[in-house]
Amino acid sequence: MAEFNFLIVGSGLFGAVFAHEASQKGNKCLVIDKRPHIGGNIYTEQVEGINVHKYGAHIFHTADKVIWEYINQFAEFNNYINSPVAVYNNELYNLPFNMNTFSKLWGIKTPAEAKAKIAEQTAELNIGEPQNLEEQALKLVGTDVYEKLIKGYTEKQWGCPCNKLPAFIIKRLPLRFRYDNNYFNDRYQGIPIGGNTKIIEKMLEKTEVRLDTDYFEFIKDNPNIAEKTVFTGAIDEFFEYCFGTLEYRSLRFETEILDEENHQGCAVVNYTDREVPYTRIIEHKHFEFGTQPKTVISREYPIKWKQGDEPYYPVNNDKNNALYEKYRGLAENRKDVIFGGRLGSYKYFDMDKVIAAALDITEKEL
Numbered sequence: 411m412a413e414f415n416f417l418i419v420g421s422g423l424f425g426a427v428f429a430h431e432a433s434q435k436g437n438k439c440l441v442i443d444k445r446p447h448i449g450g451n452i453y454t455e456q457v458e459g460i461n462v463h464k465y466g467a468h469i470f471h472t473a474d475k476v477i478w479e480y481i482n483q484f485a486e487f488n489n490y491i492n493s494p495v496a497v498y499n500n501e502l503y504n505l506p507f508n509m510n511t512f513s514k515l516w517g518i519k520t521p522a523e524a525k526a527k528i529a530e531q532t533a534e535l536n537i538g539e540p541q542n543l544e545e546q547a548l549k550l551v552g553t554d555v556y557e558k559l560i561k562g563y564t565e566k567q568w569g570c571p572c573n574k575l576p577a578f579i580i581k582r583l584p585l586r587f588r589y590d591n592n593y594f595n596d597r598y599q600g601i602p603i604g605g606n607t608k609i610i611e612k613m614l615e616k617t618e619v620r621l622d623t624d625y626f627e628f629i630k631d632n633p634n635i636a637e638k639t640v641f642t643g644a645i646d647e648f649f650e651y652c653f654g655t656l657e658y659r660s661l662r663f664e665t666e667i668l669d670e671e672n673h674q675g676c677a678v679v680n681y682t683d684r685e686v687p688y689t690r691i692i693e694h695k696h697f698e699f700g701t702q703p704k705t706v707i708s709r710e711y712p713i714k715w716k717q718g719d720e721p722y723y724p725v726n727n728d729k730n731n732a733l734y735e736k737y738r739g740l741a742e743n744r745k746d747v748i749f750g751g752r753l754g755s756y757k758y759f760d761m762d763k764v765i766a767a768a769l770d771i772t773e774k775e776l
Contacts, residue, residue, distance in 0.1 A: 423610070424750045452606040458704045460698075460706050463697070480765060481762075484609045487600035496680040507555060509521065625643060639746060657725040
């Protein structure tokens with residue numbers, strides 16, 4: 411007989427939610443992770459008394475009351491509101507694009523004036539059905555917003571000119587015609603007091619966890635350890651890249667401790683100039699209103715992904731989506747394995763959507 415009901419590969423949010431729910435229902439679970447810590451990409455570590463988001467900022471937000479109440483079982487949340495700013499050639503603009511942004515750009519005051527300015531710029535372009543991201547963005551916001559706040563940032567993020575990127579990436583670009591710097595429209599948002607790792611620790615407190623454990627090596631030595639596997643790694647790697655490799659964009663982080671109390675005045679500052687090599691600087695203490703004497707910042711550099719690098723953003727173009735469908739076909743025939751999470755589903759998820767997906771699968775499975 412198998413020693414465990416479920417072997418859960420990956421201790422990120424998807425795997426942790428599944429492990430918690432399965433354990434609550436009397437199943438014996440083993441969680442393994444190739445990293446030396448739990449939490450996947452939402453992992454936070456303490457540096458100078460500050461909870462540092464090691465793999466990029468993860469701000470919890472949701473419009474779903476059920477998900478909000480679920481996550482609040484595992485942590486108390488503060489009232490952090492994400493209000494990033496963008497820097498372009500030393501000019502400072504509020505994000506998301508709202509009346510504060512438009513007022514700074516054009517010296518206007520009313521929504522009617524802002525709409526008229528955008529309509530004037532888009533009319534001059536005479537774009538029909540957008541054929542790429544550049545045309546899509548220009549049609550939505552006109553030249554000024556595009557040139558200063560979208561073009562350079564997007565080209566850095568994806569490593570490709572905007573006129574070579576598909577239009578769907580920016581199909582629903584939000585324009586907010588009110589003075590509102592709250593980045594998310596969701597009713598519920600905040601940062602868990604004590605950092606995101608606290609959530610995973612609480613979810614896994616009754617589950618055996620083995621770190622520094624590579625699944626592919628582990629399963630060779632323990633082929634019958636569990637009745638079923640929950641796999642949150644890369645789906646193409648699981649099937650030994652038999653159809654080819656799915657593409658991602660990756661990130662490099664440059665983290666620095668500064669001997670000053672407050673470096674940039676907010677948690678997130680985007681740099682939209684093409685010439686600045688990083689896309690944003692995160693000052694971690696501001697997520698929890700920190701008053702520590704020092705501060706920690708992280709610069710994010712988008713980089714081309716290759717096998718062995720950490721995969722962050724799936725490149726969901728037609729080619730990769732078709733390739734993923736082939737792997738999904740193989741996955742459907744593996745009744746002994748559940749694929750989930752960002753890498754298992756080849757899809758970028760916000761944290762609340764990961765939880766919803768994990769709960770949906772656990773309900774069907776258990």
